[in-house]
Amino acid sequence: MRTLIFMSKLGKRSTAEEALQGQSLKGKTAIVTGASSGLGIETTRVLALAGANVTLAVRNVEAGEKVKAQLAAALPAGSGQLDVKALDLSDLSSVRTFAAASGDGPLDLLINNAGIMAPPLGVTAQGWESQLGTNHLGHFLLTLLLEKRLKQSPAARVVTLSSDLHRRGKGASVLTTLETDRGFTQRKYAGFAQYGDSKLANVLFVKGLAKRLPANVKAFSVHPGVIPTNLSRSMFGAAVFRAVGRLFMKSVEQGAATTVYAASAPELEGQSGAYLSDCHVETPLHEALDETLVERAWALSQKAVEPYLRS
Numbered sequence: 001m002r003t004l005i006f007m008s009k010l011g012k013r014s015t016a017e018e019a020l021q022g023q024s025l026k027g028k029t030a031i032v033t034g035a036s037s038g039l040g041i042e043t044t045r046v047l048a049l050a051g052a053n054v055t056l057a058v059r060n061v062e063a064g065e066k067v068k069a070q071l072a073a074a075l076p077a078g079s080g081q082l083d084v085k086a087l088d089l090s091d092l093s094s095v096r097t098f099a100a101a102s103g104d105g106p107l108d109l110l111i112n113n114a115g116i117m118a119p120p121l122g123v124t125a126q127g128w129e130s131q132l133g134t135n136h137l138g139h140f141l142l143t144l145l146l147e148k149r150l151k152q153s154p155a156a157r158v159v160t161l162s163s164d165l166h167r168r169g170k171g172a173s174v175l176t177t178l179e180t181d182r183g184f185t186q187r188k189y190a191g192f193a194q195y196g197d198s199k200l201a202n203v204l205f206v207k208g209l210a211k212r213l214p215a216n217v218k219a220f221s222v223h224p225g226v227i228p229t230n231l232s233r234s235m236f237g238a239a240v241f242r243a244v245g246r247l248f249m250k251s252v253e254q255g256a257a258t259t260v261y262a263a264s265a266p267e268l269e270g271q272s273g274a275y276l277s278d279c280h281v282e283t284p285l286h287e288a289l290d291e292t293l294v295e296r297a298w299a300l301s302q303k304a305v306e307p308y309l310r311s
């Protein structure tokens with residue numbers, strides 16, 4: 001049974017602009033992964049509207065530049081600057097190159113937003129099952145490489161997009177992928193089960209991260225709701241799903257609200273490590289609170305990215 005353990009005035013139908021609660025992010029620096037589509041575009045737009053200078057970290061630079069031009073044309077004077085940089089989370093070398101090219105000043109907001117859902121079995125450049133590799137390991141390495149810059153900020157936040165489908169994940173399966181069967185050669189692959197694993201890994205990561213960060217850097221995981229974006233591209237009948245979904249699912253503006261809330265809400269100061277949904281703190285899957293699992297997943301993830309952490 002899920003319990004709401006923290007209440008804000010915002011809710012399921014709040015938009016990302018409303019989730020800002022009138023705050024200014026003037027002069028803050030932000031990175032949004034997967035800013036070329038869906039929730040990443042709206043998150044970028046609203047952070048820039050509040051004054052943040054945002055780097056769109058995208059695997060398709062041409063698409064990123066197009067989004068940047070559209071957003072820049074629509075944002076009012078006084079909004080933050082936008083820039084586009086290449087980042088392929090399914091290749092740890094690309095993550096390293098991006099982090100090195102991303103600058104060296106303080107970083108205030110890291111939004112680990114990019115993701116893929118339930119594609120046919122595939123592996124990343126380093127041989128990891130593509131969802132765990134992209135959604136979790138790519139962001140795990142990115143965050144560790146940017147940690148020094150986050151610590152330089154007076155008040156930084158790391159927001160990682162998980163999903164309510166993390167409840168379908170299995171801790172034991174996450175550990176097996178990380179430890180012994182990275183490419184799913186010894187087990188049956190099921191797209192949504194492994195999506196659940198990758199999103200459980202996101203929640204475990206945030207729990208482990210929050211324990212390790214100094215007081216000036218907070219970490220949150222987020223379920224954005226169900227929004228008809230390109231995420232469903234691998235699903236059977238995706239176009240119909242999206243068309244029907246537009247009638248009753250969250251809009252993209254509403255879908256980006258919990259991310260923006262996690263990135264900016266003052267009332268979350270004492271809640272680092274929390275899992276958020278509909279602009280509230282919510283209890284994740286019981287397993288995600290298991291300290292032994294959090295630490296085991298952390299150690300194995302660190303081992304997986306270790307060669308890319310060394311200078």
Ligand SMILES: NC(=O)c1ccc[n+]([C@@H]2O[C@H](COP(=O)([O-])OP(=O)(O)OC[C@H]3O[C@@H](n4cnc5c(N)ncnc54)[C@H](OP(=O)(O)O)[C@@H]3O)[C@@H](O)[C@H]2O)c1
Binds near residue numbers: 039090112134223227
């Ligand atoms: N939409 C929902 O209902 C829902 C529900 C729960 C959780 N979420 C989570 O919310 C986040 C955003 O999803 P969305 O709905 O906005 O989906 P989306 O429209 O498909 O956007 C996903 C973004 O991630 C990028 N991406 C995918 N693989 C990448 C890689 N290897 N390297 C760098 N970027 C990569 C995509 O780039 P391309 O455009 O180049 O493909 C795209 O920009 C995801 O983490 C997702 O799991 C969404």
